[in-house]
Amino acid sequence: MKKSLAFFWIYHHPGPRLQSQHVWNRQQLSAGYRDVGEFNCFNVSLPNITIYATGGTIAGSASSADQTTGYQAGSLGVQALIDAVPQLCNVANVRGVQVFNIDSINMNSSMLLLLSQGIQDDLGSPYTQGAVVTHGTDTLEESAFFLDLTIQSDKPIVVTGSMRPATAISADGPMNLLSSVTVAASDNARGRGVMIVLNDHGGFLGGFVNIQPIFYDPPSRPPGHHHLTCAASDDGVDVLYAHQDLNVGLFQAAIELGAKGIVLAGFGAGYWTDSGSVEIRRALQDTDIPVIVSRRTGWGFASSNGVEGGIGAGFLNPQKARIQLQLALGTGLETEAIRIIFEHRRAMFGTRS
Structure with a gap:
């Protein structure tokens, strides 16, 4: 399901730091967490947002600028995605974490649990105000719902992707990333669960004017929402x-x-x-x-x-x-x-x- 700001129903605190506050342990690093970068730029008046890169089309590359099928998903690193959008410096202090770099058809529950635990730990820090996850669109909906059920935080969490690889003419990934960071940096995005932002369109929770999110209603969660904490999720x-x-x-x-x-x-x-x-x-x-x-x-x-x-x-x-x-x-x-x-x-x- 590909919607922008069609959020899934699943803290802005000043206190920025120049380098990463969270240090991934050896097990996490060997499992995929790596390249915990420093902030791309730093402004004490802006919130700190962590981008978790998992691969997908948004990090895909092709042999030519007009090739939009048959490309290699998950070939560019998180820093390349950040560097392609210098306007991020006007919105937030952004750092990148390369969790995985895969086609989302290969995403599984063990990977999602690792991602969820990492985001949960990071959002527990007063120095992190929100999180953005870049992801392939084929299973983006499933991963967003998984995170919504397993992460317990009022801070904004946004999942995004793209329909065209980064090397394509009119690639949509950079704008989606900028819009997503803008949502994650918004105080009005708190308390809404995990959200999906794609293609600058409106959805069930709100829409965009330029890149600024406009929410229709105060923050709320869906009726009957449950938080499920588990050490493993490989039950078949x-x-x-x-x-x-x-x-x-x-x-x-x-x-x-x-x-x-x-x-x-x-x-x-x-x-x-x-x-x-x-x-x-x-x-x-x-x-x-x-x-x-x-x-x-x-x-x-x-x-x-x-x-x-x-x-x-x-x-x-x-x-x-x-x-x-x-x-x-x-x-x-x-x-x-x-x-x-x-x-x-x-x-x-x-x-x-």
């Missing part, structure tokens, strides 16, 4: 997609392959085929794994009506439902506690089916 959760001629054995196969939870991307409001529903009921007699019922449609509300024993995902699409379930399992929650988390979000919207 599979997503099964409904379609005509569905192989009813896929559900049992996922369990046999080690799935600790399953998300169903069902028809309409979360319905499964009749024969597939029978198979799910049979399988759930022998196991207590949580089954989250979502929908394959672009938008809508999914209840558990279509699958006996399932847990309705509400407005969460399959990708987000998978992440919330995975984190809940990683926190050690049992099926009934997981049901409460999902249904709490739904109950706040007045639906308990």
